[in-house]
Amino acid sequence: xxxxxxxxxxxxxxxxxxxxxxxxxxxxxxxxxxxxxxxxxxxxxxxxxxxxxxxxxxxxxxxxxxxxxxxxxxxxxxxxxxxxxxxxxxxxxxxxxxxxxxxxxxxxxxxxxxxxxxxxxxxxxxxxxxxxxxxxxxxxxxxxxxxxxxxxxxxxxxxxxxxxxxxxxxxxxxxxxxxxxxxxxxxxxxxxxxxxxxxxxxxxxxxxxxx
Numbered sequence: 365x366x367x368x369x370x371x372x373x374x375x376x377x378x379x380x381x382x383x384x385x386x387x388x389x390x391x392x393x394x395x396x397x398x399x400x401x402x403x404x405x406x407x408x409x410x411x412x413x414x415x416x417x418x419x420x421x422x423x424x425x426x427x428x429x430x431x432x433x434x435x436x437x438x439x440x441x442x443x444x445x446x447x448x449x450x451x452x453x454x455x456x457x458x459x460x461x462x463x464x465x466x467x468x469x470x471x472x473x474x475x476x477x478x479x480x481x482x483x484x485x486x487x488x489x490x491x492x493x494x495x496x497x498x499x500x501x502x503x504x505x506x507x508x509x510x511x512x513x514x515x516x517x518x519x520x521x522x523x524x525x526x527x528x529x530x531x532x533x534x535x536x537x538x539x540x541x542x543x544x545x546x547x548x549x550x551x552x553x554x555x556x557x558x559x560x561x562x563x564x565x566x567x568x569x570x571x572x573x574x575x
Contacts, residue, residue, distance in 0.1 A: 400457050400550075402439065402457065402459055403460040404466055404557045404561075407561075421493055422481070422482055423482070424494045425468065425495050426497070428464035428465070429497070430462065431499070434462070434499055436462060437458040437462055438453035439457040439552060439553060440452065440453055441453075441505070441506060441552055442504070444506055444507050445506060445509070451503060463499060467497070467502075467516075470560055471567060478572065484496075491526060492525055493522055493574070495522055497520050498518065498519040498521075501516060502560075504544060504551075504552030504555060509547070512543075512555070513543050513555055514541060514556035514558065515541045515559065516538075516539070516541070516559040519535070520537070522535070522571070522574060534570075539563075540563045541559055542555045542559045543555060
C-alpha cells in the first residue's frame with residue numbers, strides 16, 4: 365500500500381515539475397518583442413539656393429496641432445477596403461515622437477534653408493509671418509490586402525504679425541500620398557516619410573510665394 369502511495373506521490377511531483385517547466389517555456393515564448401522605432405531619417409538635400417545674407421521675412425513656426433487619434437507615437441493604418449473609418453496601430457512599431465512633432469521638425473529643416481525661422485512668440489520685434497499647421501491625417505491606407513499608400517493631410521494658416529496684432533493672410537490645405545513598397549509597418553513608414561516630404565516642399569514653396 366505504501367509503495368502505491370509513494371508512486372502516486374512521485375507521479376504528482378513529476379506532473380507539477382512538467383507543468384512548471386511548460387509555463388516557464390511559455391513565459392519566454394510569450395515575452396513581448398521590443399518595438400521597432402522609426403523616424404523620417406535624414407532630409408534630402410534641398411535643390412533651392414541657401415538663405416542669403418538678407419533673408420526674407422522671418423517665419424514664426426507654431427507647434428503643429430493634431431487630432432487626438434494622432435497624438436501618440438503609434439504607427440497607424442486603415443484597412444480602407446474593410447472599414448475606412450477605423451484607425452489601427454501596428455503592435456511592434458512606433459515613431460520616435462508624435463507625427464506632429466516629426467512634421468514640424470521636417471518643415472523647419474526645409475524653411476531654415478531660405479529664411480529665419482523662430483518659435484511663435486519669440487523675437488516679436490521682427491513681426492514675422494506666423495505659420496500654424498493642423499495635422500488631420502497621417503496613416504497607411506490599404507485599398508487591398510497587399511497594396512497601400514501613405515496618406516498625409518495638413519491644413520495651414522498664415523497670419524501677418526503687425527503692431528495691431530495678427531490678421532489672417534492665407535489658408536490652404538495640403539494632401540499627399542505615396543505608395544508603400546511593402547504591406548507592413550516599414551513600408552508604411554517609408555510611404556509616410558515620402559508623403560510628408562512632398563507636403564513640406566509644397567508648404568515651403570507656398571510660403572515663398574506669399575512673401
